[in-house]
Amino acid sequence: MNTFDYLTPETLEQAWALFQNTDAVFLAGGTDYMPLHKKGLKTASQVIGLHKIPYLKKIENRPNGLFIGAMLSLADLIKSPLVNAAYPALCGAARFVASPQIRNMGTIGGNILQDRRCMYFNQSADWRQSIDPCFKTNGKVCHQAPRSPTCRAIYHSDLAPVLLALGVQVECFEPKGLYQKTLSELIREHIDCNGRMQKTKTLLTGFIVPALPANTRLKFVKQSARASLDFAIMNAALCYKPENAGQTVDNLKLIVGAVGPEPIELTDTENFIREQPSSLVSLKETIIEKALAEINVKSALIRDTGVSVKAGKKAFGAVGRLIEEWYAENIA
Ligand SMILES: Cc1cc2nc3c(=O)[nH]c(=O)nc-3n(C[C@H](O)[C@H](O)[C@H](O)COP(=O)(O)OP(=O)(O)OC[C@H]3O[C@@H](n4cnc5c(N)ncnc54)[C@H](O)[C@@H]3O)c2cc1C
Numbered sequence: 001m002n003t004f005d006y007l008t009p010e011t012l013e014q015a016w017a018l019f020q021n022t023d024a025v026f027l028a029g030g031t032d033y034m035p036l037h038k039k040g041l042k043t044a045s046q047v048i049g050l051h052k053i054p055y056l057k058k059i060e061n062r063p064n065g066l067f068i069g070a071m072l073s074l075a076d077l078i079k080s081p082l083v084n085a086a087y088p089a090l091c092g093a094a095r096f097v098a099s100p101q102i103r104n105m106g107t108i109g110g111n112i113l114q115d116r117r118c119m120y121f122n123q124s125a126d127w128r129q130s131i132d133p134c135f136k137t138n139g140k141v142c143h144q145a146p147r148s149p150t151c152r153a154i155y156h157s158d159l160a161p162v163l164l165a166l167g168v169q170v171e172c173f174e175p176k177g178l179y180q181k182t183l184s185e186l187i188r189e190h191i192d193c194n195g196r197m198q199k200t201k202t203l204l205t206g207f208i209v210p211a212l213p214a215n216t217r218l219k220f221v222k223q224s225a226r227a228s229l230d231f232a233i234m235n236a237a238l239c240y241k242p243e244n245a246g247q248t249v250d251n252l253k254l255i256v257g258a259v260g261p262e263p264i265e266l267t268d269t270e271n272f273i274r275e276q277p278s279s280l281v282s283l284k285e286t287i288i289e290k291a292l293a294e295i296n297v298k299s300a301l302i303r304d305t306g307v308s309v310k311a312g313k314k315a316f317g318a319v320g321r322l323i324e325e326w327y328a329e330n331i332a
């Protein structure tokens, strides 16, 4: 394994200063980064541990929502009374991540900034010697899709669909101060850098989860080959704020993850639901068909050693279950 210096700053300013070295990376729980470093897929000579910065582990109510520090472990997120009370489906999604050991170490920030995965990339150095480098290893080709100009590796975060459905803002640090942007902006930047062997140039400090109306429905579903310690074949979240229940449905978000390089929003399905002039009664099957057709069009599955593309497409059916539950509780 390539050796590295392990640095442990105690303030955001110190962490940011160390990060200016082009060969330095941040480390949270290390559950995603360290296996890649061991395989020679990451070669940073300086690794900046963020665990000594108290601000990053904060969890507190703020005027614009609940602030969850990026270094909060998934286990602590699951146990948090504040998060459980306001966003039980977020805790539910975190429970689906990997195993208790990984949830003890792994953080919410690391979950969002995790590496995308591909069977040509997540391999030992020996295995990779027999193929040319691809975009994700500084090459000029994608073995999955030779005509693709970009890396198509899959983004598997289980928390991303829920946080996107909630309309979360992220908070980041720069020397001029803390600033916010949308989570989808951060994910897009990360996806882009991550497919080109570049580090995402952000010090993520936390997530601001907006307060929800009392009757909001937030749901999450994950489909994987094994019940635990497995990446999603597909995951999805639905957030519904029934502002005028029984009439038109304005405020519904449907996000699907792990079916391409970044999560997809089923905007056509959302619009179809929104545009119904009056009741949605008797439209359940139509909505499910629309959602499945939209995932088929927008997803970008790749070959995987464990799961065939056919099995991957079959997993889309889980979104139908999510819609059925929402429909039964709110429309039927
Ligand atoms: C066997 C196994 C199974 C897994 N199963 C799942 C699963 O089912 N679902 C799932 O979603 N994930 C899964 N993962 C992926 C991952 O381990 C977890 O999602 C975990 O939450 C990552 O968090 P971490 O703190 O360990 O990240 P780290 O490994 O510490 O960091 C990951 C990346 O994020 C960057 N980073 C971390 N924090 C910050 C920050 N504050 N600012 C800027 N950059 C930062 C790091 O530089 C690194 O590039 C699995 C991993 C393994 C090894």
Ligand code: SF4
Binding pocket: 117, 118, 119, 120, 121, 134, 135, 136, 137, 141, 142, 143, 144, 145, 150, 151, 152, 153, 302
């Ligand atoms: S999707 Fe293509 S470029 Fe990305 S890791 Fe796989 S083979 Fe490489």
